[in-house]
Amino acid sequence: MSSLKNWDNRTWLSSKEYIQKFNKFLLKQKKLNKNSNILDIGCGRGKIIGNLYRDLALKNKPFGIDTVNHKDKDRNMVFKKIDALSFLLKTTESYDLILIKQTIHLLRFNQIIKLINICKKRLSFNGKIIILSLDPNKNELPVFSSMKKNLRESLKRDKKIFNLINRIDKKIVIKKFNFKVKISKRKYLQMIKNKFISTLLNFSKKQILDGIKEINLKYDEYLIFNDRLICLSLNKS
Numbered sequence: 001m002s003s004l005k006n007w008d009n010r011t012w013l014s015s016k017e018y019i020q021k022f023n024k025f026l027l028k029q030k031k032l033n034k035n036s037n038i039l040d041i042g043c044g045r046g047k048i049i050g051n052l053y054r055d056l057a058l059k060n061k062p063f064g065i066d067t068v069n070h071k072d073k074d075r076n077m078v079f080k081k082i083d084a085l086s087f088l089l090k091t092t093e094s095y096d097l098i099l100i101k102q103t104i105h106l107l108r109f110n111q112i113i114k115l116i117n118i119c120k121k122r123l124s125f126n127g128k129i130i131i132l133s134l135d136p137n138k139n140e141l142p143v144f145s146s147m148k149k150n151l152r153e154s155l156k157r158d159k160k161i162f163n164l165i166n167r168i169d170k171k172i173v174i175k176k177f178n179f180k181v182k183i184s185k186r187k188y189l190q191m192i193k194n195k196f197i198s199t200l201l202n203f204s205k206k207q208i209l210d211g212i213k214e215i216n217l218k219y220d221e222y223l224i225f226n227d228r229l230i231c232l233s234l235n236k237s
């Protein structure tokens with residue numbers, strides 16, 4: 001699969017409103033303070049942890065890892081371009097928060113099992129792993145027909161991932177995060193053209209152009225929908 005380069009490339013996911021609302025939600029799931037040590041797996045441009053660094057006046061810059069190194073990433077993090085498992089197998093650090101946001105679905109099942117188990121070992125005493133993914137039961141993302149089909153398959157797989165995580169840790173806490181999006185159709189079509197979501201990565205140019213036509217006909221000037229995530233919190237033991 002090609003890499004995901006345009007996920008938070010000036011979309012609602014990198015907006016101040018989204019990041020502030022998300023971080024408020026995150027801090028409800030895991031209390032953090034200026035001494036907290038944070039790792040973000042699949043950090044993208046690192047806007048979320050960069051914002052946490054500023055808001056919490058963290059002593060240590062949070063650590064962000066990703067297989068893609070964006071030029072415009074947040075400066076308030078320490079970034080390493082590396083695969084999650086390779087990093088975790090090497091590091092001896094322990095973390096108060098390990099964030100895995102909208103990334104776990106990009107891994108294979110056996111990699112997910114390994115990842116969760118190593119993450120648990122790398123947690124500090126009161127640390128938490130927080131995993132977020134699209135809510136598989138309530139997805140409102142505007143889609144065209146072939147995208148809908150692929151997304152449905154991907155959400156089915158996500159449900160299997162949640163069951164898998166549940167088998168590893170029976171004490172997971174499940175919460176929901178919701179962000180109301182209002183975006184111009186022009187901007188959303190650009191996001192589709194940029195293949196912002198993994199569901200679109202393997203689409204041909206023709207499939208994308210057909211999809212753009214479909215969305216263009218189906219929606220008015222603005223698209224309004226909820227970006228709904230499911231959040232799984234796991235403790236060390």
Ligand SMILES: C[S@@+](CC[C@H](N)C(=O)[O-])C[C@H]1O[C@@H](n2cnc3c(N)ncnc32)[C@H](O)[C@@H]1O
Nearest residue numbers: 007042043044066067068083084101102103106
């Ligand atoms: C959908 S984006 C999410 C970015 C960010 N967490 C957010 O929610 O805004 C998924 C990210 O995971 C990264 N990724 C995929 N596989 C990875 C792996 N094996 N190790 C580390 N990062 C990975 C991708 O490059 C991409 O930046």
